[in-house]
Amino acid sequence: MSIILEVNNLNTRFDTPEGEVSAANNINFTLQKGQSLGVVGESGSGKTQIFMAIMGLLAKNGRTSGEAIFKGQNLLGLPVVELNKVRGVSLSMIFQDPMTSLNPYLKVSRQMTEVLIEHQGLDKESALERSIRMLELVGIPEARKRVHMYPHEFSGGMRQRVMIAIALLCEPDLLIADEPTTALDVTIQAQILELLHSLKEEMGMSIVMITHDLGVIAGMCDHVMVMYGGRVVETGTVHEIFNDARHPYTQGLLQSMPRIDGNHNEDLYAIPGQPPNLQALPSGCAFQPRCQYADAQCRSTQPEPAALSQHRMIACHHITVAKDLIPAMESA
Incomplete structure (x- = not known):
């Protein structure tokens, strides 16, 4: 290794x-x-x-x-x-408190797609589709609907899954x-x-x-x-x-x-x-x-x-x- x-x-x-x-x-x-x-x-x-x-x-x-x-x-x-x-x-990091790590004023879709647009050069549509697939991978039900929600609309466990998804977007x-x-x-x-x-x-x-x-x-x-x-x-x-x-x-x-x-x-x-x-x-x-x-x-x-x-x-x-x-x- x-x-x-x-x-x-x-x-x-x-x-x-x-x-x-x-x-x-x-x-x-x-x-x-x-x-x-x-x-x-x-x-x-x-x-x-x-x-x-x-x-x-x-x-x-x-x-x-x-x-x-x-x-x-x-x-x-x-x-x-x-x-x-x-x-x-x-190199990615999952922070300790998902409620304070996620921006409460921005929808999850914005917080996920900006990572892919900035680091991977994807357009908004492609970044959104990849974000949805990552939410599905980490076990978020109805990911296509939930990606457009705000952090406060998720439970604590779901917010943590969103944080993991964001950290893993760029593999x-x-x-x-x-x-x-x-x-x-x-x-x-x-x-x-x-x-x-x-x-x-x-x-x-x-x-x-x-x-x-x-x-x-x-x-x-x-x-x-x-x-x-x-x-x-x-x-x-x-x-x-x-x-x-x-x-x-x-x-x-x-x-x-x-x-x-x-x-x-x-x-x-x-x-x-x-x-x-x-x-x-x-x-x-x-x-x-x-x-x-x-x-x-x-x-x-x-x-x-x-x-x-x-x-x-x-x-x-x-x-x-x-x-x-x-x-x-x-x-x-």
Whole structure:
């Protein structure tokens, strides 16, 4: 397989009146063509900001450094005119909230056809027909009628399907899905995930799935990247992460998942403490205030990433201490 995205030493910073916020620190990963990567972590861990930086969509007070090489081209620092030739064409993103991502003043037809007119050079009639076919592909009933409706006339699940359709119009090589099932009921969530999986297989595209839900990761992804406090703390294949989690934070995430075979009379586990303030990260390991294994070294020194294999990395001073503490999750 060929590498479609390679990120090297990516750093994202935001300047605020209270000081600098380090949203992403020394991020390194690669994604192969046709593979899917799950990026998981609590809110505020830096997941979304990595890919907003790659897409050139950071807020005005944001700045970034490093490399994000997509199909041989470094996207960071690329002029907007050149970046627009990539965004929405070979690289697309499904944003977290479809109601605020869709323009409430424009019909769905306008919001879809302008993508094809701008990037593919189609005329209005051809763009409309292609938009209708894409709505049908993502499961919108009566697509020829509904394409002329406004976003508020769709349910939450249908709006999310419209967002997916817009992202897929130009048949991208890489789709970034940021919490694509947030606020959807479990039935619609399952339908959206099944849709993304089938489209991935049909179109041969790569997917980055940004989520806090490890259940979504287990069903969708080939590889997993776990983030905490703006840093990558563990990476591996889905099988390695779910069956041999080594970082205490990854362990905590797995323990906090409800299990069918678990003891339903016991309270669900919760990681103690709160996620760190990115403006005032603790000294040493960012997770040490919440970690049962923390010692003096953890409190004084930031652990360096240690490679265990080609796809396996852990940033922890106690790499072996977590082994075998989490029951194997055969469903993964």
